Amino acid sequence: MKKTTSKLFVVPYMLWIVLFVLAPLVLIFGQSFFNIEGQFSLENYKSYFASQNLTYLKMSFNSVLYAGIVTLVTLLISYPTALFLTRLKHRQLWLMLIILPTWINLLLKAYAFIGIFGQNGSINQFLEFIGIGSQQFTLYGFLLHLCRKLHRASLYDFADFQCLG
Numbered sequence: 165m166k167k168t169t170s171k172l173f174v175v176p177y178m179l180w181i182v183l184f185v186l187a188p189l190v191l192i193f194g195q196s197f198f199n200i201e202g203q204f205s206l207e208n209y210k211s212y213f214a215s216q217n218l219t220y221l222k223m224s225f226n227s228v229l230y231a232g233i234v235t236l237v238t239l240l241i242s243y244p245t246a247l248f249l250t251r252l253k254h255r256q257l258w259l260m261l262i263i264l265p266t267w268i269n270l271l272l273k274a275y276a277f278i279g280i281f282g283q284n285g286s287i288n289q290f291l292e293f294i295g296i297g298s299q300q301f302t303l304y305g306f307l308l309h310l311c312r313k314l315h316r317a318s319l320y321d322f323a324d325f326q327c328l329g
Contacts, residue, residue: 199205212220252258265273280286
C-alpha cells in the first residue's frame with residue numbers, strides 16, 4: 165500500500181513535464197520542418213547551418229556555454245551556502261531570507277541588477293565616493309566576457325533554488 169501511494173506522487177510531476185516541457189518541444193521541432201506557407205521544407209535547417217559566418221551556430225553555442233557557466237558558478241556558490249545553512253542556529257530565518265527573492269519577478273531582478281552594476285549604478289557611485297573612480301564592475305567577467313547584467317541576474321536567480329535543493 166505504501167509503495168503504491170508513493171508512486172502516485174510522481175503522477176502530477178510527470179504530467180507537468182509532459183504537458184509543459186515535452187509537448188512544446190515536440191511541437192516546435194515538428195513546426196521547424198515547415199515553411200511559412202505550411203509546406204514541408206528543410207529550408208529552416210539549411211539557413212541555420214549555412215548562415216553567413218555561422219551566426220546561428222555561434223549563438224546556439226554561446227547559449228549553451230553561458231548556461232553551463234551560470235550553472236557551474238551557481239553550484240560553486242550554492243552548495244557551500246547550503247552546507248553553511250545547515251549549521252546555523254537561526255536556520256529558519258536565513259532560509260526565509262534566501263526564499264524571499266524567489267517571489268520577485270525575474271525581469272524586475274534583471275533591471276535591478278542593471279541599476280546596481282551599470283555605468284552609473286550604485287557600485288560605481290560607491291567606488292567614486294571612496295576615490296577609486298568609476299569602473300566597469302564585472303562579477304565574473306574573466307569568463308569569456310560574461311559580464312552582461314542578465315548573466316549576473318541569472319546567477320542570482322538560480323542560486324537560491326540550488327541552495328534549497
